[in-house]
Amino acid sequence: MKKKIYLDYAATTPVSSEVFKAMKPYFSHDYGNPSEPHSWGQKTRAAIDKAREQVAVFLGAQPQEIIFTSGATEAINLAHKGLVESRKKADFLPHIITSSIEHKAVLETCLHLEKLKMAEVTYLPVNENGLVQIVDLEKAIKLNTILVSIIYVNNETGVIQPIAEIGEKLKKINIERQVLGQSKVYFHTDATQAIQYFNCQVDSLGVDCLSLSGHKFYAPKGVGVLYLRKGISLTRQQDGGGQEYRLRAGTENVPFIVALGQALEIVGKQNPEINKVMEKLRDQLIAGVLQIKSTQLIGAGAKRSPHIASFLIDGAEGEAMLLLLSEKGIAVSSGSACTSGLLEPSHVLRAMGILPEKAHGSLRFSLGNQTKEEEIKEVIKVLPEVISSLRRMAPDLSDFKLK
Amino acid sequence: MTISQLYSKKVLEHVKKPRNIGEIKNPDGMATVGNPVCGDVMRLFLKVEKKDGQEYIKNVKFQTLGCGAAIATSSMITTLVKGKTLEEAEKISNQAVAEALGGLPPVKMHCSVLAAEALQKAIANYRQTKKK
Numbered sequence A: 001m002k003k004k005i006y007l008d009y010a011a012t013t014p015v016s017s018e019v020f021k022a023m024k025p026y027f028s029h030d031y032g033n034p035s036e037p038h039s040w041g042q043k044t045r046a047a048i049d050k051a052r053e054q055v056a057v058f059l060g061a062q063p064q065e066i067i068f069t070s071g072a073t074e075a076i077n078l079a080h081k082g083l084v085e086s087r088k089k090a091d092f093l094p095h096i097i098t099s100s101i102e103h104k105a106v107l108e109t110c111l112h113l114e115k116l117k118m119a120e121v122t123y124l125p126v127n128e129n130g131l132v133q134i135v136d137l138e139k140a141i142k143l144n145t146i147l148v149s150i151i152y153v154n155n156e157t158g159v160i161q162p163i164a165e166i167g168e169k170l171k172k173i174n175i176e177r178q179v180l181g182q183s184k185v186y187f188h189t190d191a192t193q194a195i196q197y198f199n200c201q202v203d204s205l206g207v208d209c210l211s212l213s214g215h216k217f218y219a220p221k222g223v224g225v226l227y228l229r230k231g232i233s234l235t236r237q238q239d240g241g242g243q244e245y246r247l248r249a250g251t252e253n254v255p256f257i258v259a260l261g262q263a264l265e266i267v268g269k270q271n272p273e274i275n276k277v278m279e280k281l282r283d284q285l286i287a288g289v290l291q292i293k294s295t296q297l298i299g300a301g302a303k304r305s306p307h308i309a310s311f312l313i314d315g316a317e318g319e320a321m322l323l324l325l326s327e328k329g330i331a332v333s334s335g336s337a338c339t340s341g342l343l344e345p346s347h348v349l350r351a352m353g354i355l356p357e358k359a360h361g362s363l364r365f366s367l368g369n370q371t372k373e374e375e376i377k378e379v380i381k382v383l384p385e386v387i388s389s390l391r392r393m394a395p396d397l398s399d400f401k402l403k
Numbered sequence B: 001m002t003i004s005q006l007y008s009k010k011v012l013e014h015v016k017k018p019r020n021i022g023e024i025k026n027p028d029g030m031a032t033v034g035n036p037v038c039g040d041v042m043r044l045f046l047k048v049e050k051k052d053g054q055e056y057i058k059n060v061k062f063q064t065l066g067c068g069a070a071i072a073t074s075s076m077i078t079t080l081v082k083g084k085t086l087e088e089a090e091k092i093s094n095q096a097v098a099e100a101l102g103g104l105p106p107v108k109m110h111c112s113v114l115a116a117e118a119l120q121k122a123i124a125n126y127r128q129t130k131k132k
Helices: A017-023 A039-059 A072-087 A104-115 A134-140 A163-179 A254-269 A273-290 A318-327 A347-351 A373-393 B009-016 B068-081 B086-090 B094-100 B106-131
Strands: A066-069 A095-099 A120-124 A145-151 A186-190 A209-213 A224-228 A295-297 A308-313 A362-366 B029-035 B040-051 B054-065
Touching: A017 A254, A039 A066, A039 A224, A039 A254, A066 A072, A072 A104, A072 A145, A072 A186, A072 A209, A072 A224, A095 A104, A104 A120, A104 A145, A120 A134, A134 A145, A134 A163, A145 A163, A163 A186, A273 A295, A273 A308, A273 A373, A318 A362, A318 A373, A318 B009, A318 B068, A373 B054, B009 B068, B029 B106, B040 B068, B040 B106, B054 B068, B054 B086, B068 B086, B068 B094, B068 B106, B086 B106, B094 B106
Parallel strands: A095 A120, A095 A145, A145 A186, A186 A209
Antiparallel strands: A066 A224, A209 A224, A295 A308, A308 A362, B029 B040, B040 B054
16 A cells, blocks of 8 residues: 555644653553642642743743643633633723634634623734735724734644734834823734744743644644733633632643643754755645646745645635545645535635635645655645546536626 | 545545546536535536437436535436436435435535536426427
């Protein structure tokens, strides 16, 4: 059987052997509840402390600013809902500014807050390259704005937002607001896709909250982090015991927390050259795909992460391409309606002004630390036939009139 | 969710090797359903033959732009109606198409509706052109 080719690292990554080794003892050997003062508990408490330190070092933060969660989705829910709940008053409706290309974790959280009349939300548009415009952001700020939440690297397109620039801008705005006695505007970024490739030091980004997820960088699924800058009050969303500085109740998931700490330490130590190596592979893939007639790179005019390349393929539907590639042992992803389970084409592509009939033909490749040049070459060899077989199957729509 | 949980083996088989793809020149009946904005467009062509006072579907072909379920349901419906009388063919429901494929995930049932609609409309188109 032919070797399988996994190009869906933006969806999830395998747990690395080093990380797996680090977490293993905490299942059946060192299993004490870290809240207990006996030696079993002390051992796992120490393990969590170490992981918290590892995360803090990676983010350039203090250990007490690190909250372990079940993933980025929970971290995002906690940051947005927690901030809003702690500030909402009978005569004060908090305002959130976010973008129209956020992950569903942010968008659905904001919609939920709107529905409950807990907050009002502005969804910033993006340009055709998927970039948020800072002028739009500035204009959207109001007296009651408490939070700006912008994704660092978009998961569908790989387009990088100018997080440090936004952080800088908000710093200036907050100085003015302080003089005028207005409330501070906090800054959250969903850094889920950025961790391995970009600077995530919270001070140089100027962020107050940052969410991340372990399974995007070779730790297991089911563990994440919310970085919350010291001094920011937040109402916890999961009630119970006093774990995680009383901000996230529930017995800590020790092995997974250990794994996340270990995985982040590995990312922190990795050679910065790996970005260049991956970029080269990605560019090879892009060049190969664009050889195929009527294809287009999404977000071509913006700076993009080295691990993601997304395309629009005319005359072939995304899920059908995905299935045929899967038959050939290649795993990719698509933003087509049919892969979403919601029958709506990707909101990210739609926000970029891509028409739905085009968005149905989207295909995302995402690279990881195991990706090899031979694999890219194989994909470039296989893809044209997959696309042309689907195009041959499709009706000629040149005379088709939309009703 | 792995693909096999999402789609039955039969569906994947039809996606990989769809039956009766293509176009019939000068068809007796033809219909296009769906819409590129929604992501699925199906076009069905019929060739009808009269034998012993009955009208049979002598040949049927399809063209589809769409997801796996759209391809599989259109492919399956062509195999179900080939050689059938128009009356028999008309009775084929979207559920019958889905069942013949070993079931479809709930969110994909609309694809079988689209396939059944294409068949109904192609037959209606045949009857209408015959009247003229």
